[in-house]
Every structure is written in structure tokens, then in C-alpha cells.
Amino acid sequence: MTWNAPVIWTLAGLALIxxxxxxxxxxxxxxxxxxxxxxxxAWLFDPSLSVQxxxxxxxxxxxxxxxxxxxxxxxQGRVGAGDARVEAIDSLVGExxxxxxxxxxxxxxxxxxxxSFYAARSAQALAAGAPVRVTDDxxxxxxxxxxxxxx
Numbered sequence: 001m002t003w004n005a006p007v008i009w010t011l012a013g014l015a016l017i018x019x020x021x022x023x024x025x026x027x028x029x030x031x032x033x034x035x036x037x038x039x040x041x042a043w044l045f046d047p048s049l050s051v052q053x054x055x056x057x058x059x060x061x062x063x064x065x066x067x068x069x070x071x072x073x074x075x076q077g078r079v080g081a082g083d084a085r086v087e088a089i090d091s092l093v094g095e096x097x098x099x100x101x102x103x104x105x106x107x108x109x110x111x112x113x114x115x116s117f118y119a120a121r122s123a124q125a126l127a128a129g130a131p132v133r134v135t136d137d138x139x140x141x142x143x144x145x146x147x148x149x150x151x
Contacts, residue, residue: 005052009039026072027064034060092118092134096150099130103147111147120145 016032037059038052047055095113103109103126111120111132121144126132132147 004042005046005049006039006043009035009042009052009056013039026068029071030064030068031056031060033063034058037063092145093136095134097132097134097147099126099128099132099147102126102128108144111145113145118145119143120147122147122149124149 013032013035016028016035020026020029020032034056038056041047041055042052092113097111097113099109099120100112100117101110103111103120103122105123105125106121108119108121109126110117111134112118113134120132122132126147126149131150133150135146135148
């Protein structure tokens with residue numbers, strides 16, 4: 001196998017695209033697309049290295065500017081009316097559980113309810129192992145359970 005510019009750009013592009021799966025932010029993917037564009041340019045036109053870097057930079061920035069919002073919307077979960085996750089959280093109101101990681105007053109901890117672990121907040125400090133009851137969240141945050149100590 002000859003290690004020429006198109007091969008190197010292609011391998012770099014594929015590596016960056018795979019790396020995106022392990023990194024937050026959805027940015028590295030677009031540099032991978034830029035590297036693939038540089039590979040295509042190097043294969044079709046055999047430009048100088050500086051032109052290849054210009055193609056890489058231009059394609060990366062263009063794809064980042066034009067596609068990132070669309071990709072982020074496609075891969076971002078949303079909680080909306082009728083969403084199964086909202087219904088699952090709502091069904092936990094009134095259920096009993098146990099604190100698995102201490103919940104400081106006004107802060108976040110973790111609780112176990114129905115055999116699953118959830119992020120939780122409480123107005124009072126709750127120690128690990130304390131029994132709790134899930135209450136309705138007056139702030140409407142559907143990703144964090146609100147709990148109170150159970151006596």
C-alpha cells in the first residue's frame with residue numbers, strides 16, 4: 001500500500017469521524033468530513049500540500065457552519081408532551097425509594113426508585129440509605145426527581 005496524500009487524508013478523516021463517537025460536542029465529525037474532502041481533492045487534482053490544507057480547513061469550517069445545527073437537532077433527545085420519558089417520570093410521583101448518593105439540601109444526589117437510579121433534588125439534606133418519597137416538581141424539570149424524606 002502506498003501512503004500517498006489521498007490515503008492519509010482518508011484515514012485521518014475516518015479516524016476523526018470514529019473519534020466523534022467518544023467525544024461530546026459534535027465538532028470533530030466536521031473535521032473528519034473536511035479531511036475526506038481534502039482526500040477527494042488530492043485524489044482528483046493532486047494539488048500541493050498547502051492547497052490540500054486549505055481544502056481541509058474550508059470544508060471543515062463550511063460543514064461545521066452549515067450542518068452542525070441540523071446534526072445536533074437530529075441527535076439531541078427532546079422531552080415533549082406525550083413523551084414516554086415524561087410519562088415514566090410522572091408515574092414515579094408518590095413512589096417510595098432509597099437515597100443511593102447523599103442529597104444535599106437544594107443540591108443534587110441520586111435515588112433508587114423501582115429498581116432504577118435517578119438524579120434527585122430535595123429541599124432538605126438526605127443521607128445515603130434514607131427512605132424517600134417522590135413528590136411533584138414545582139419547577140417542572142422532568143429530568144430530575146424531587147424527593148422528600150420519609151418518616
